[in-house]
Amino acid sequence: MSQDYMRFFPKPACYTNQKEAMESIHKALLDQKIVLFEGACGTGKTLSTLVPAIDVAQKLGKVVIIATNVHQQMQQFIEESREIKQKQDIKVAVLKGKKHMCPREVDYETCSVLKENTYELINKEKESAEIRTRLKQELVDSGDNDNSGESLRSELNKLEKEIRELRDRYCSYLYKVAVSDTDDFSLWYFEEVRTTEEVNEWAYKSDMCGYELMKKQMVHADLVICNFHHILNFNILANLLGWMDKSVDDVIMIFDEAHNLESAARSHSSLNLPAYSLQRAFEDVTANEGISQKDSYRVKDLEKLFKLIYQHLKDVYESRLDFGERERLPNTWKDVTICDPKHRDDYFLKRLLEQIEEAGITDLYELLEDAAELGRYLDDFYKEQYKQGHSNRKKNSQLLRSAEFFMFYLEHASDMAYYPLLNVRRKDNELEGRIELVSCIPNNVTTPIFSSFYASILMSATLQPYPVMKAKLGITRPTIEIAYGITFPEDNRLTIAINSQPLFAKKRDDPGTIEQVTQILNDIIQHTDGNVLVFFQSYHEAKMYKNRITSEATVYLDEIGISSQEVRDEFFKVGETGNKAIIFSYLWGTLTEGVDYKDGRGRAVVIVGIGYPALNDRMRAIEAAYEHEFPGKGWDYAIQIPTIRKVRQAMGRVIRSPTDYGARILLDGRYTSASLIRLKKYSVFHAFPAEDRDEIIDVEPDNVKFSLMNFFNDMKKNQ
Numbered sequence: 001m002s003q004d005y006m007r008f009f010p011k012p013a014c015y016t017n018q019k020e021a022m023e024s025i026h027k028a029l030l031d032q033k034i035v036l037f038e039g040a041c042g043t044g045k046t047l048s049t050l051v052p053a054i055d056v057a058q059k060l061g062k063v064v065i066i067a068t069n070v071h072q073q074m075q076q077f078i079e080e081s082r083e084i085k086q087k088q089d090i091k092v093a094v095l096k097g098k099k100h101m102c103p104r105e106v107d108y109e110t111c112s113v114l115k116e117n118t119y120e121l122i123n124k125e126k127e128s129a130e131i132r133t134r135l136k137q138e139l140v141d142s143g144d145n146d147n148s149g150e151s152l153r154s155e156l157n158k159l160e161k162e163i164r165e166l167r168d169r170y171c172s173y174l175y176k177v178a179v180s181d182t183d184d185f186s187l188w189y190f191e192e193v194r195t196t197e198e199v200n201e202w203a204y205k206s207d208m209c210g211y212e213l214m215k216k217q218m219v220h221a222d223l224v225i226c227n228f229h230h231i232l233n234f235n236i237l238a239n240l241l242g243w244m245d246k247s248v249d250d251v252i253m254i255f256d257e258a259h260n261l262e263s264a265a266r267s268h269s270s271l272n273l274p275a276y277s278l279q280r281a282f283e284d285v286t287a288n289e290g291i292s293q294k295d296s297y298r299v300k301d302l303e304k305l306f307k308l309i310y311q312h313l314k315d316v317y318e319s320r321l322d323f324g325e326r327e328r329l330p331n332t333w334k335d336v337t338i339c340d341p342k343h344r345d346d347y348f349l350k351r352l353l354e355q356i357e358e359a360g361i362t363d364l365y366e367l368l369e370d371a372a373e374l375g376r377y378l379d380d381f382y383k384e385q386y387k388q389g390h391s392n393r394k395k396n397s398q399l400l401r402s403a404e405f406f407m408f409y410l411e412h413a414s415d416m417a418y419y420p421l422l423n424v425r426r427k428d429n430e431l432e433g434r435i436e437l438v439s440c441i442p443n444n445v446t447t448p449i450f451s452s453f454y455a456s457i458l459m460s461a462t463l464q465p466y467p468v469m470k471a472k473l474g475i476t477r478p479t480i481e482i483a484y485g486i487t488f489p490e491d492n493r494l495t496i497a498i499n500s501q502p503l504f505a506k507k508r509d510d511p512g513t514i515e516q517v518t519q520i521l522n523d524i525i526q527h528t529d530g531n532v533l534v535f536f537q538s539y540h541e542a543k544m545y546k547n548r549i550t551s552e553a554t555v556y557l558d559e560i561g562i563s564s565q566e567v568r569d570e571f572f573k574v575g576e577t578g579n580k581a582i583i584f585s586y587l588w589g590t591l592t593e594g595v596d597y598k599d600g601r602g603r604a605v606v607i608v609g610i611g612y613p614a615l616n617d618r619m620r621a622i623e624a625a626y627e628h629e630f631p632g633k634g635w636d637y638a639i640q641i642p643t644i645r646k647v648r649q650a651m652g653r654v655i656r657s658p659t660d661y662g663a664r665i666l667l668d669g670r671y672t673s674a675s676l677i678r679l680k681k682y683s684v685f686h687a688f689p690a691e692d693r694d695e696i697i698d699v700e701p702d703n704v705k706f707s708l709m710n711f712f713n714d715m716k717k718n719q
């Protein structure tokens with residue numbers, strides 16, 4: 001087959017497997033297939049996907065979109081597309097959310113109204129210029145008769161008054177984009193691959209809106225770099241396609257870090273309604289009683305309904321707080337269970353419906369439809385108020401939001417795919433609550449995506465097992481599946497599973513277990529030649545073991561709720577200068593993904609325990625939903641497989657190049673190959689892909705120090 005696509009390949013040579021990967025992907029894209037591509041560090045995944053995708057797109061008149069949810073990856077796409085551009089002049093657009101680019105720092109809704117006013121102003125100015133021309137002509141034709149042009153003059157006066165008013169409430173940055181010749185921007189923009197920061201700088205100097213400038217150029221782009229949000233939010237995706245003048249089947253979609261797609265889609269399709277929205281909903285009705293009554297809305301019933309829901313929500317979350325807990329609540333949301341996660345008895349809704357009936361409301365759904373209709377009317381009214389300058393803030397109808405939420409809640413009350421919860425937190429010294437509908441299986445977002453794009457690629461270092469990935473994301477189209485393990489020299493890494501006590505929930509706090517783990521950690525730290533990263537199941541454990549270990553090295557704790565960047569940079573610095581530091585972190589924190597612990601930054605990574613997420617009711621509901629949809633697979637789909645992916649991500653933090661070296665240590669008997677027989681169903685050895693299993697060596701706790709000593713001695717000799 002012709003390897004025409006190599007004209008986009010910017011490197012002097014391919015990595016091992018890269019050529020084969022590009023060839024398979026190229027063929028799959030021509031066949032409109034979905035590619036599942038797992039590649040360890042060193043596979044060159046980004047170029048392996050971009051090169052064939054750009055070639056196919058150019059041949060078939062398509063466009064390539066590459067999306068990630070990891071900030072650092074976006075930077076890498078920019079750099080790699082710059083390299084491609086040096087070889088072939090492709091046009092690349094980098095997208096970030098409007099809020100990062102708006103010099104006025106206003107929200108989406110406010111921007112929409114300002115835009116309407118701006119375009120209205122431009123149209124009226126055009127109209128006014130035309131009338132002036134006509135007026136001039138009329139005066140000439142009438143030989144400067146004073147009475148001529150009277151009606152045009154009055155039209156002009158009216159128009160000018162409207163223009164003066166609109167000038168108080170338009171967006172000057174957009175105005176300048178709309179009325180200026182932006183060819184110079186276009187030339188500058190596609191000369192290079194521009195970051196949004198560079199665009200903002202250009203726009204700032206010209207008093208223009210960078211976002212609007214960029215939007216106008218999207219129609220020319222061959223490659224768009226964006227984040228998951230641009231794709232998983234269907235409104236944003238529709239806008240993006242509109243700017244590009246493309247439809248979904250014109251897109252070759254690449255998802256990076258695709259193992260995170262399910263949880264990102266879950267966040268997008270879960271809904272929540274704050275208590276304050278309910279409070280404002282009945283205030284909306286009361287404040288607009290005149291309008292509501294004129295149109296014969298059932299004002300009293302609406303007020304009664306939303307007051308009742310608000311009060312019920314508040315009563316429930318307040319009643320669930322223990323004595324003194326209200327004062328101790330953090331400002332992060334805490335879940336309050338209102339529904340049994342397995343059998344889905346929704347106590348909250350049941351009691352709410354009883355109260356609604358007791359209050360004499362017998363047609364709840366019709367009343368909510370009425371509320372939504374009034375809400376829509378009020379929403380238009382608020383928009384007009386802001387547009388006309390009668391209000392200095394664009395209000396949204398909370399009545400509409402509340403009514404729509406509750407209609408959805410009622411419609412999905414017996415749907416296992418949604419799980420209701422209350423959340424409560426303390427903010428600015430006030431208690432805040434909300435109701436949430438967790439989307440347990442977010443297929444409503446992922447299935448349409450994969451069935452409608454021309455072709456898609458999902459890539460990650462941890463995508464397997466593929467059948468599970470396909471089932472969970474609702475992929476039904478033909479796929480090709482490619483997996484490449486680590487290709488760096490085998491001698492440069494040591495992967496051990498320590499045959500220690502399994503850290504079962506009921507055993508992990510036993511003094512004997514804690515003593516054994518502490519001893520092993522001390523051995524690992526002492527015998528590792530450089531920085532050591534230790535990931536625990538929870539922050540609580542990380543903190544506890546940090547206080548137990550005995551080491552001369554600098555020890556850092558990745559504290560919950562505090563940005564880990566500073567700690568991480570300090571940790572890097574120590575390792576890069578040839579010294580030793582330890583960082584104690586937790587598996588579900590921010591240090592296990594998207595961070596490059598290359599060379600001296602990390603010489604050993606330790607995962608203590610299996611690291612299952614907190615098995616709270618939210619997780620149990622997701623497990624029950626998967627069990628319902630895929631009988632017998634609930635635990636694997638919801639808990640086991642995502643956890644092992646997380647462990648593999650953590651293991652992949654060290655050994656980042658062919659010359660890099662390090663140790664990957666799994667500290668729990670359940671990781672060993674021997675556990676398959678000894679611990680049977682509790683073993684997790686089988687949950688790793690075959691290429692990972694081949695490298696895992698079982699080591700007894702007392703021998704860990706010798707394994708590490710030998711390994712680091714060998715590495716020293718080879719240097």
Ligand code: SF4
Pocket residue numbers: 098101102103104105106110111112114115171173174209210211212
């Ligand atoms: S048009 Fe641009 S500058 Fe104006 S409000 Fe919207 S994003 Fe901000």
